[in-house]
Amino acid sequence: MPPLEADQKVLVSTSFLKTTHGSLDCVSCHGGVEPASTRKEAHKGLVARPSATANSICAKCHQAETAKIGWSLHLTNAGIVDLKNGVLAPRVNPEKLNVLQPAVDTHCASCHTSGCGDCHVSRPVASGTGFIDGHNFIKTPNSVLNCTACHGSRIEKEMLAKGPENLGLKPDVHWSPAGMQCASCHTSKWIHDPAQKSPDRYHVGEAPKCETCHVSKEGFYKNGMHAMHANPKAGTPDLQCQVCHSQPYNNCYACHVGKDSKGLAFFKTDKSEFNFEIGKNPNPTAERPYAYVVVRHVPVAEDTFAYYGQGLLSRFATQPTWKYATPHNIVKQAPQAKDCNSCHGNPNLFLQAKDVLPSELKANEKVIVTSPPKKR
Amino acid sequence: MSKRSTANGQLVRNLSTGLALFLLVALMFVAGCAKSTSSPAPESAQPTVAQGSCLECHSNSEKLKADLEKDPPPQVAKSTESAGEG
Numbered sequence: 001m002p003p004l005e006a007d008q009k010v011l012v013s014t015s016f017l018k019t020t021h022g023s024l025d026c027v028s029c030h031g032g033v034e035p036a037s038t039r040k041e042a043h044k045g046l047v048a049r050p051s052a053t054a055n056s057i058c059a060k061c062h063q064a065e066t067a068k069i070g071w072s073l074h075l076t077n078a079g080i081v082d083l084k085n086g087v088l089a090p091r092v093n094p095e096k097l098n099v100l101q102p103a104v105d106t107h108c109a110s111c112h113t114s115g116c117g118d119c120h121v122s123r124p125v126a127s128g129t130g131f132i133d134g135h136n137f138i139k140t141p142n143s144v145l146n147c148t149a150c151h152g153s154r155i156e157k158e159m160l161a162k163g164p165e166n167l168g169l170k171p172d173v174h175w176s177p178a179g180m181q182c183a184s185c186h187t188s189k190w191i192h193d194p195a196q197k198s199p200d201r202y203h204v205g206e207a208p209k210c211e212t213c214h215v216s217k218e219g220f221y222k223n224g225m226h227a228m229h230a231n232p233k234a235g236t237p238d239l240q241c242q243v244c245h246s247q248p249y250n251n252c253y254a255c256h257v258g259k260d261s262k263g264l265a266f267f268k269t270d271k272s273e274f275n276f277e278i279g280k281n282p283n284p285t286a287e288r289p290y291a292y293v294v295v296r297h298v299p300v301a302e303d304t305f306a307y308y309g310q311g312l313l314s315r316f317a318t319q320p321t322w323k324y325a326t327p328h329n330i331v332k333q334a335p336q337a338k339d340c341n342s343c344h345g346n347p348n349l350f351l352q353a354k355d356v357l358p359s360e361l362k363a364n365e366k367v368i369v370t371s372p373p374k375k376r
Numbered sequence: 377m378s379k380r381s382t383a384n385g386q387l388v389r390n391l392s393t394g395l396a397l398f399l400l401v402a403l404m405f406v407a408g409c410a411k412s413t414s415s416p417a418p419e420s421a422q423p424t425v426a427q428g429s430c431l432e433c434h435s436n437s438e439k440l441k442a443d444l445e446k447d448p449p450p451q452v453a454k455s456t457e458s459a460g461e462g
Contacts, residue, residue, distance in 0.1 A: 006449060007440035012431060026430040035428030039443060042430065111462075153461040252461055260455045269460030 013134025
């Protein structure tokens with residue numbers, strides 16, 4: 001997404017002045033000096049993003065919406081940066097957290113939202129900031145200007161079919177033609193009002209589930225494939241919906257971080273590629289009981305943080321690098337689900353040892369499919 | 377009652393209905409004209425911007441541009457060594 005021109009980032013529309021927020025004095029939220037004769041004078045003590053401060057000013061009026069904001073993974077990024085409970089926790093060397101934490105904070109924490117404003121009035125800081133609509137506040141974040149401004153490499157590319165042209169990808173059916181927005185599934189309950197604190201996104205109780213809308217529909221189990229593979233009582237392997245309804249998705253490999261000669265943080269990933277792999281569910285739960293799921297290669301490598309020291313991810317191999325995934329590129333009929341033998345007898349759809357880097361074989365033991373289903 | 381008197385009664389009723397319809401259309405026309413002449417918002421409805429206020433610059437694209445060209449904001453330093461997808 002191209003950045004806004006500097007003046008457009010902070011240009012207030014006259015329509016904003018007729019709103020509730022617009023009727024407040026600028027300085028009551030932003031500080032600064034008014035009246036003033038120069039920019040320097042006006043911006044003395046300025047708080048550019050008042051919602052980013054501790055005890056945000058938003059909470060004064062929006063108490064219900066902000067009561068549990070401290071649990072919001074969008075705000076805390078805890079799923080990534082919390083080395084005791086987040087996704088990296090099982091891999092880290094517990095004796096070297098003091099070395100690893102600053103590295104993770106430097107390289108992996110920049111994407112978190114800096115407060116309410118990053119979704120409700122401006123583009124997120126991580127994507128260059130700037131008003132979405134002349135300082136008008138929006139109740140529902142804009143799918144493009146807010147959500148995919150950060151979630152670009154995977155969600156945007158997959159949902160909008162921006163992958164390699166030769167794959168013939170289609171946009172996610174919920175996006176087009178259905179016209180649903182991110183917030184249609186990712187509700188405010190999930191984003192900033194969860195019932196309990198969660199270590200990462202897949203543990204949030206309010207996370208969207210396909211079943212919520214689709215299984216309750218009359219006729220769902222009249223579909224033979226649903227009756228066989230989406231019904232725990234059928235006695236056949238239960239499949240995650242994406243196994244049949246997803247298309248190839250983006251996978252990243254070997255992210256390495258460091259600092260350049262000026263001390264500025266950088267990252268380099270070895271490669272990114274669109275492919276599709278069905279693996280065994282590494283961690284079946286009551287919420288996700290599926291036997292088979294689609295798995296995505298995550299960018300972390302054993303030496304991702306080697307710039308900061310050796311052995312920081314000493315338990316790297318305890319977790320798969322091909323992880324449970326929920327690609328946002330759903331179609332009614334994907335090629336692998338055209339008929340039974342589109343999948344049965346097509347081992348290339350399944351994550352096998354040959355698809356895994358030799359150095360990651362042990363880490364992926366639990367997800368590699370050793371006996372893909374034979375032709376029927 | 378004769379046929380003639382019945383015909384006169386019918387004529388009177390038709391004339392009354394026609395007159396009522398004419399008055400109704402005329403009223404609607406006058407009301408429409410009145411509405412169309414009053415639709416533009418008066419200038420005073422636009423917010424006034426005080427000199428030296430935040431909005432003097434922040435609601436005026438030309439002023440903002442000129443000020444930012446004269447004194448560009450500091451750029452956020454980013455490493456040029458980053459490569460690949462994050």
